[in-house]
Structures are given as C-alpha cells and as structure tokens.
Amino acid sequence: MAYHRVAALQFECTRCGQCCIGDASSGVSLSIDEVEAAQRLLGLSKAWFLRRYVRRLSTVRWEIRLQADGRCPFLTDQDRCSIYAVRPAQCRTYPFWPEILESRGSWQGEAGRCEGINRGRTIPVSTIEKKLKQLERL
Ligand code: SF4
Ligand code: SF4
Incomplete structure (x- = not known):
C-alpha cells in the first residue's frame, strides 16, 4: 500500500x-498544452520554444532539455521557476x-x-x- x-x-x-536540477536520467515531461502555456508566458514562438527548450518523446509528449550543468533552463539564477504559473x-x-x-x-x-x-x-x-x-x- x-x-x-x-x-x-x-x-x-x-x-x-534542488528538484529543478537533475542528471542525464532525469527529465520533466510536458503535454502540448503545457508547451503552449510556457511558450506564451515567455512570449516566444512555439517553433522557437520547441527547438530551444524541449525534445520530443512521443507524438503527444515533450521533455525539457536540461542544461549541461543539470539545471532546468527555466530555473533562474535566484533558483526560482521562471514559468512557475504554468509549470x-x-x-x-x-x-x-x-x-x-x-x-x-x-x-x-x-x-x-x-x-x-x-x-x-x-x-x-x-x-x-x-x-x-x-x-x-x-
Ligand atoms: S524546491 Fe521545494 S520541492 Fe524542490 S527540492 Fe526544494 S524544498 Fe523540495
Ligand atoms: S519547469 Fe520550473 S519547477 Fe519545473 S523543473 Fe523547471 S524550473 Fe523547476
């Protein structure tokens, strides 16, 4: 149980x-709705967002690409989530x-x-x- x-x-x-910092085995997956919400919040085009921040996992899921240091690209230098409202x-x-x-x-x-x-x-x-x-x- x-x-x-x-x-x-x-x-x-x-x-x-700390939970926004991972390694090669970690990843944050997103639906298309979550991709669009984040892209709109950041004021980016969908095409640019997809190219710059995520990789495709399947026809319906994407995954945030962590930076080389393991940090989520949306984690600010002050350790805040820059897409918090739509995370x-x-x-x-x-x-x-x-x-x-x-x-x-x-x-x-x-x-x-x-x-x-x-x-x-x-x-x-x-x-x-x-x-x-x-x-x-x-
Ligand atoms: S940010 Fe919050 S949820 Fe994430 S590791 Fe720190 S205490 Fe835990
Ligand atoms: S999207 Fe925000 S809450 Fe989620 S891992 Fe990235 S910085 Fe952390």
Whole structure:
C-alpha cells in the first residue's frame, strides 16, 4: 500500500530549487498544452520554444532539455521557476509521485534530495490523491 495511506506525510517547499536540477536520467515531461502555456508566458514562438527548450518523446509528449550543468533552463539564477504559473504537472505534483510514495524507504530516500520533505504541515491524503490523479492523466 502506498506510504501516504499508512503514514501522515509532512511537506513544505522551501524553494531551494534542488528538484529543478537533475542528471542525464532525469527529465520533466510536458503535454502540448503545457508547451503552449510556457511558450506564451515567455512570449516566444512555439517553433522557437520547441527547438530551444524541449525534445520530443512521443507524438503527444515533450521533455525539457536540461542544461549541461543539470539545471532546468527555466530555473533562474535566484533558483526560482521562471514559468512557475504554468509549470508542468510533473513539477506541480512533486514530491507526491508514485515511485516516491511507494514505501517509507523511497519517501525517506527522497528526503535526502528535497529538504521540504518531513517539514511543515501534514498534507491531507485527499490532496496527495489528487496529485496522483493528475499524474495518471499524463
Ligand atoms: S527540492 Fe523540495 S524544498 Fe526544494 S524546491 Fe524542490 S520541492 Fe521545494
Ligand atoms: S519547469 Fe520550473 S519547477 Fe519545473 S523543473 Fe523547471 S524550473 Fe523547476
């Protein structure tokens, strides 16, 4: 059973930006709606946005191309998301991803990466379930 069903999980984002920095195995995927929302927010043409910031994963999904240093290209020098209002579902739902909620070990393991885990208020199970549903729809 998923860990959030058996334990009260605390989370409060400190906006440290660490979850926006990855390696070759990480990636943030986007739908076409998310591509268009980001492109519009940044005032860029869709063609330029697609060429400059993402790679195609399938006919319906794209992935943000991380910079050579692993930072998401939308992470500012002040470690803020420059497309925060329209950030992809994958970012909106972190750290409540199925693989992180799989067990106590996976949740505590992720706490080594995200300092917001085990901090602040307890997140209601219903809120976590809503986030999981958002991910299911991807
Ligand atoms: S790593 Fe955790 S605390 Fe830091 S910005 Fe990401 S979600 Fe927030
Ligand atoms: S889109 Fe924003 S929230 Fe998502 S990884 Fe990039 S900087 Fe972080």
